Structures are given as structure tokens and as C-alpha cells.
Amino acid sequence: DGGITQSPKYLFRKEGQNVTLSCEQNLNHDAMYWYRQDPGQGLRLIYYSQIVNDFQKGDIAEGYSVSREKKESFPLTVTSAQKNPTAFYLCASSWASQYNEQFFGPGTRLTVL
Amino acid sequence: AQSVTQPDIHITVSEGASLELRCNYSYGATPYLFWYVQSPGQGLQLLLKYFSGDTLVQGIKGFEAEFKRSQSSFNLRKPSVHWSDAAEYFCAVGNTGFQKLVFGTGTRLLVSP
Numbered sequence: 001d002g003g004i005t006q007s008p009k010y011l012f013r014k015e016g017q018n019v020t021l022s023c024e025q026n027l028n029h030d031a032m033y034w035y036r037q038d039p040g041q042g043l044r045l046i047y048y049s050q051i052v053n054d055f056q057k058g059d060i061a062e063g064y065s066v067s068r069e070k071k072e073s074f075p076l077t078v079t080s081a082q083k084n085p086t087a088f089y090l091c092a093s094s095w096a097s098q099y100n101e102q103f104f105g106p107g108t109r110l111t112v113l
Numbered sequence: 114a115q116s117v118t119q120p121d122i123h124i125t126v127s128e129g130a131s132l133e134l135r136c137n138y139s140y141g142a143t144p145y146l147f148w149y150v151q152s153p154g155q156g157l158q159l160l161l162k163y164f165s166g167d168t169l170v171q172g173i174k175g176f177e178a179e180f181k182r183s184q185s186s187f188n189l190r191k192p193s194v195h196w197s198d199a200a201e202y203f204c205a206v207g208n209t210g211f212q213k214l215v216f217g218t219g220t221r222l223l224v225s226p
Binding site (some may be wrong): 004006040041042043044045048058088090094101102103104105106107109 | 122147149154155156157158159162203213214216217218219
């Protein structure tokens, strides 16, 4: 089945540690995205990538980093510089042309203790 | 910059009753608009989308939405709600050029017996 996988579903880390969230898609989509979701705030864009080896900052990129070495993979690293990292993180992908909807993965809930 | 407002944080509807979820957008050009649904702890699923043409759009699970340019609205409707419709609903507007989406803060639907 084609789709987007995110792992792990739940992640616990101590404050000050970097952590990497995985996102893989087998839809052959060009573009991939990372969103952060907090209660009552909807989804906020962290980073996005239209093609391999290229990515752009979204609205809340500070304290996060990404890479796009393969078309199907777009890992997100939450660094110790992120002041409030506890949140639900969603990965999405789409064709890179206009008018195409984004498909979402199941999400990773990160809790920093 | 574009924005999306979902004025209702929570809505409770009796099973079998009709539903309307409100969405207002701010965008200078012709927008493209989406409604997504999210079950607790899950990713987002696309219900329907509007790009152009007929202003009444049909989606999955019996949902429909109407684009009203004069009111800058894209309200979601369903004639008869089922208990399985209980979830959080997000309206989103697309950016020009590349597909960056701006999401509303969501409306949580509760279905009473």
C-alpha cells in the first residue's frame, strides 16, 4: 500500500537532547513537509522540501533541522535549541505542482521530560 | 498574507442532525481551499478540495462544502451526522505558486446520542 510512515509513534527524550523523527513516503511525491500541532493552534509549518537536496524554512523553523538526501525520506531533527519541543509532529507529502493536496502521515508525539 | 479562521472551537450535534462548520479565509487572489479531518492521535485525511468551477464541492463520507467568494467562506456541511464523524476538522487555504497550506485552528465535533 502506498502511503506515509512516521516513526516512532511516541517518543520521550530528556531536556537538552537532540532527537530525530523519521518520515518515509512511497507515493513518489516530489514535495515533503513537516508540521507541528499544538492544542488550539492548528498546524504550523516547520520546513518543506520541493526536491531532493533542497529545503526551505517554514513559519517556525527555529530549533529544528532537516535533510532531504532521498526523494522518499525527510527526517526532522528537534535540537536542544527548540525551547518547547513537546508537541505532535506531522509529516506530509504532495506532488510539487499547484493544486495538489497534501497527504499526511500518522504523526509522532514527542514528549520532552 | 493569507489566513484562515474557524470561529467555532467546539460544536456538539445530535446524531442524525445536520452539520455546518464555518471557515473564513483571507486571500488576495482566487484561493484553493481544503477541508481535512483528524481523529484523535492520527494524521489528517482530506475530505474535499476546491480549486475552480462549481462552487459546491462534494467530498468523501457524505460531506460537501460551498465556496462563497462574496463572503470569503468555505463552510463544510453534512445533512445527517453519524457518531463516527466525531473528530477535529481543519480548513486550509493554499498559497500561490508552490503548495504551502495555511491551516485554521480547527473545530472539534462532538456527536451526542
